[in-house]
Amino acid sequence: MKKSISYLHRIAGVFAFLIILSFFSSTLITELMGDQAMILTVKTVISYGVWILIPLMMITGISGIKMAPKANAGPIGNKKKRMPFIALNGLLILLPCAIYLQHLASSGSFDTTFYTVQAAELIAGFINLVLMSLNIRDGIRVVRAKK
Ligand code: HEM
16 A cells, blocks of 8 residues: 555656656747747647646645655655645646636737746746756655665
């Protein structure tokens, strides 16, 4: 039982990280080199993809807390402290940005508003990538320390 929660946690956490990384890099590539149709495609895929990302993040957080309900210090404590920032950043910034950018792109509004919101999304996305990679690093430390 404990083992399966641990596997679930690892797979959901790493997949969530890779999905955000792919959203981030495909956004950068299409906006630097693509045309408006390509940008719209990427923004549309992302606006659907977030609905896969949210359950993966929930599974990661819930399974993490289940494995270590009492830990407050050390690498697990640090992971726990980062989790609310990751979740709030995702739900309050990344999700609304993704939906609004898709809406703007679908109406052809590639104006100042689009690029301002896009810049905010890239910054928030980068912050979540950093926080999540720290959580992966600390997860690896926890697993190594047990061996
Ligand atoms: C976005 C958030 C998170 C990501 C991406 C993540 C990722 C990972 C990964 C990849 C591992 C496995 C490392 C390995 O196999 O070498 C791991 C282990 C672990 N994580 Fe997380 N984690 C996250 C959040 C959390 C939270 C909130 C907690 C709860 C306090 C937590 C607790 C643990 C524990 C206890 C382990 C060790 C599992 C074991 O002993 O098998 N994680 N994490």
